[in-house]
Amino acid sequence: MFFRNLTLFRFSPAVAKDLKRLDEALADHRLRPCGPLEMGTRGFVPPVGRGDEAALTHEVNKCTLLTVGSEEKLLPAAVVNDELQRKVQKIAEEEGRKVGGRERKRIKEDLLTELLPRAFVRSSRMSSYVDRKNGWLVLDTASRKSAENALTQMREALGSFPAVSLAPEEGPRALMTDWLATGKLPGGLVLGDECELRDPATATGAIARCRRQDLDAEEVKEHLRNGKQVFQLGLVFDDRMSFVLGEDLVIRKLKFLDVVMDELGDSQQDAAAEMDARFALLTLELERLLAKMEEWFGLPRPTES
Template structure:
């Protein structure tokens, strides 16, 4: 179990104390199957697997939870086509137009008939809270999905004032300087991916490079023309690679072989033991990375 993307929030030391009762709070918010006439349900599932009961997994000061969802797959085009057919049939058989109120009733009938037969899509969102340092880490690059994860925890606890990052140093300006000068913080090296944009207008020119030498003349020409870095591929301490956005979302996170080798190939006695090993390694590596992000961009923890 390794996260592939990191959307980050921060919370205070006081809020960290509230997380001590998270396991108890989640018990009343388990994911239940979506009902015949429901579009979706949200709740918590065990991070250890389908047949496990525990809704949290704790290693030292980090607590892992898994937000589950079930969503009915019922495209609006299917509903609208069936609605159109029924309205057309009334017009042909009864020789009259269907008014707005009747049209709404017919649409409700269509939904009530189609929903129980719709396919259900299940999804899982991994989230962990580092209580010691005040990080909430969500395995998603989507701000909407991340906010939904925070909302689920907030509903379970009654209150959970985790806030988005508020960098005091401009990520765009700092990453542009790294690329332009080659002066990166210790332990950080350029990867092979970058997205450069003209910041003057919302529809300004965009240059995307993948599998590219970022110190090439082609990239430098874009910088000389005033483009700035919006996404930058980086390698940290030769242990992980990722793409960092100007929104400070970490995308395409990948641990290198030196990290994976530390896991070893020995079998574990139980799902919990295997999760312990993987989660401990994940949080240890990310603790160092998040500490550096805090150092580079100055990401204050709420009081």
């Protein structure tokens, strides 16, 4: 269970102490199936194992894994609108009158009541973990909306969870643009083979995307000389992981390299042991990376709840 994308929040030591009750707090917020007339539900599901008795958290070395699940009814607007149009047309033909806006709204509401119980249900899961030692909430998503939804679920369960968005003291865009332009990166960090450059002067400015590209190439430097700045940059950290870092400090396309995977080995005796080993490896590797990001961009941990 290795994360592929990372959206990050920070919290204070006082908040970390409160997170010790996380498993108890989540108990009343398990995911439940969609009711016949509900469009969707959201709640927590066991990150390891299945069933109503399975724990909703899994802890290794002060890092607690949890999973937010959701069920969503699939009822395309086109289907509803087509059925609505048929009913409106039938009334016009049989009763010889036009259907007004208020009546159309009532008919549509009746259609939803009729169609929802028969709609397909799409399930989704999103893993995350809290690092109480270092004050990080790490969510396996690049979507800000999905991250905020998960954070809302945690706040509802805990009553309060004052995790905050990253507020870098060093501008990520300017810093990454300098890394690419000069080739002078922090120790242990080297350029990958992917970047996205934009002209920040206008909202509709030119965009240059490079993939599987030597980022030291002259054509890349020419874009920078013409005023473009780095919005996403492929990087390799300590020859152990590769990723694409955005100017929003969201990490995308995270991949552990062979040297890390070799350390995992294949000696685990069962699924639970393998889960522990993978989660421990994930959190230890990311602990090192996030500590460096804190240093590069100035990401202090909040001191108050």
